[in-house]
Amino acid sequence: MQFESHRQPPAEWVEWLDGWVASLRVHGATPATIEHWWYVVSQFAREASMPPDLVETNDVLAWLGRGVGVNTMRSEVIALNSFFQWSLRDGRRTDDPMECVPKVKRRKQKQKPAPREAVEKGMNHPDPRVRLLVMLFADAGLRRAEAVQCRTDDVIDDLTGKSLIVHGKGAKDRVVPLDEPLARELMSAGPGWVFPGQRGHICNDTAYALVKDATGWPPHAFRRRFATDVWRATGDAVKVQSLLGHESLATTQAYIYQTADDLRQAVKSMRSYRQHEGIGIAHPEQLLAAYGIPDSIVSAVVESVKTQDRSNPKLF
Incomplete structure (x- = not known):
């Protein structure tokens, strides 16, 4: 039996899940990935109400269609794919019910960062766990799994302060x-786990519930707030990437929330630069369109900039 702090699957699934988890560990999957995938398949097992050898494609499709978001569904398909492919290789099944389940594309729509009111609400909450979790998300950009694993001895002295x-x-x-x-x-939390639980540290779901119930926003929204604020303060997406721990800069860009005001300021800065360099800018809308900015925002930004400086014909 795995992950005893989580709600367990039906008895007929336990041996299968134990074998699958052992295989994932041998193949080098990270503990966080294993726990998340196990959680997904266990949830499916409880709601499917049938043993794993009787699951069919329609059962999977019915569960995936219960109304979750696209990115959540994509994560669930990946976990179920891994489980049923393992069961096929292990000889427990002669077919793969995931074979006819379509792939789910990641939705690239940017999510909003938590508003400052939510950050303040979390940081002033009477529960010290909520306060510290929100600080770790909003002031250090940690993921849920990273925050719950914090220990006080992870705080170190560097040349200019604490890290x-x-x-x-x-x-x-x-x-x-x-x-x-x-x-x-963090240092006041005492030795050991910063967020102690019954068996080690608290789980990801507990951290999610604490923050969401207290602020109305999920933990990742506070991580997006951190990313957006660092970018606005520095203008350096590479620094944001390093702080968030992303391998790809493209992933980081999805965390940075840009408003129409941000875009307007960018055009104004470009105008100032070109004026200083003696370069005219006849069609700023073409530059914005090249970056995929929606037409409605392009029109508003360009008109705003033109209105503010019609006295300089060199620019438009």
Whole structure:
């Protein structure tokens, strides 16, 4: 039996899941990935109400169509694919019910960061766990799984202050600088796990529930707030990428929430630069369109900039 702190699957699934988890560990899957995939398949097992050897494609499709978001569905398809492919290789099944389940494309629509009111609400919450979790998400950009694994001895001294060794996704550690209030809160937690639970540290679901119930926003929205604020403060997406622990800059760009005001400021900065360099800018709308900015926003931004400086014919 795996992950005893989680709700367990039906008895007839336990041996299958144990064998699958053992295989994942041998093949080098990270503990966070294994736990998440196990959680997904266990949830499916409870709701399918049938043994794993009787599951058919329609059972999977019915469960996937229960109304979750596209990215959640995509994650569930990946976990179920892994489980049923293993059961086929292990000789427990002679067919794969996932074979006719279509692939789910990742939705690239940007999600909004948590508003500042939610950040303040979390940081002033009476529950110290909520306060510290929100600080780790909003002030250090941690993921849920990274936050719950924090230990006080992960806080280290560097040349200019305190930093946190973050045990990241894919078994990759990174070092994130801490501001004084967050470093002080972490050090005051006492030795061992910062968020102790019945068996080690609290689980990801507990962290999610604590923050969502207290603020109305999920933990990842606070990570997006961190990413957006660092980008606005520095204009450096590569620094944001390093702090978030992303391998790809494209992933980081999805976390940075840009408003019409951000785009307007970009055009104004370009105008100022070209004026200084003696370069005219006849068609700023073409530049914005080249970056895939919607026409409605392009029109509003360009008109705003033109209105603010019609006295300089050199620019338009």
